[in-house]
Amino acid sequence: MSDSQSKHIAKSLVPEYIRELQVYQAGKPIDELAREKGLTRISKLASNENPLGPSPFAIKEMTGGLWELHRYPDMHAYKLKTSLSKLYNLKKENIILGNGSEGIMAYISRAFISPGDEVLTSENTFIGFYILSRSVGAKLKTVPLTKDYRFDVKALAENISEKTKVIYIANPNNPTGTYITKDEFDSLMAHVPKHVLVVLDEAYFEFANHCSDYPDSMDYRYDNVLTLRTFSKAYGLSGIRVGYGFGNEHLISNLTKVKLPFEPNLIAQLGACGALHDTPHLERTLKNNQELYEKTFKYLESKNFKPIPSITNFITLKTGSEEASNEMFRLLLDEGVIIRQLKANEMPDFVRISIGTKEEMDHFFEAMEKVIPEYDKKHGRAE
């Protein structure tokens, strides 16, 4: 079959709102860079993962589970739901599990959004939700971030219309690392009609929870709010894809209807149970992050960059132009350090650096010392 014939078939089969989507771009994998450049010292600071790795408890649980791989997993995930319900003092009926929190975003799109429904959110936020809601034909309405790169709750409230079905808020936001406060959350909720669903994406909750004005959604019990959290970040389990959500049991039971029955898989359920019980590993993770966040932030400031204050495990800074971002990315890549360009988030004039281990951040500082003189030949500092 010719290329034009197969294109024609795809065109007639695939709805326009799918054809218009862009494929999600992940951070550059370590193996790929090693293959391309023959480097041995590589630090991946591109995907906001846990640099300390998974909890040893999680590994033990998962290893034990390998002998059960011929069996389907427990589709009710009894053990994991029991652990989560104890930790958060909730009924199991209020919990949904998925292949990462993005898996649950896919269920939300399937269960609640119909073609033409409006999804209201911000510019410069996590693009996974843009893609998933567009993939079911939603119309995306976005408002700009505030000047200090935070979700603009006032603008969101003003843009709620009779067509609005879902409001998506990443708190803290990726890729800016900023957050909306308790007061801002309260003021937004005062404007949200009861029939509009608010999706609160708290992927970085564990890193943010020490901030006294951060609204921990567990302290609220709104019937139209769904909270999403993940084992991918602070719990160090991105590779097995497991996330969880909390909400009113009628929403959860409808999400369960569109979910594939055996997600998350057996190993993911076991790993998540192990990780939840390893509080010391979580504490080590948060301590490592706090110390190195502060060191990295100060380092960037000492080089006259203006990083955005973040309450997460990453720092975003303005380079001032797409060319400057590309150059910083490329020069650091030559030194074996992978950071993230943010063109896909419509922030081409910014780059994002995830916080790694002490060794990885030392590698980043050393690489920057080499890169900055070259970078400075063409690029200054952005205001």
Ligand SMILES: Cc1ncc(COP(=O)(O)O)c(C=O)c1O
């Ligand atoms: C704000 C936000 N939400 C969700 C996710 C996806 O998390 P998961 O791995 O649980 O699908 C990410 C990952 O980077 C994120 O930054």
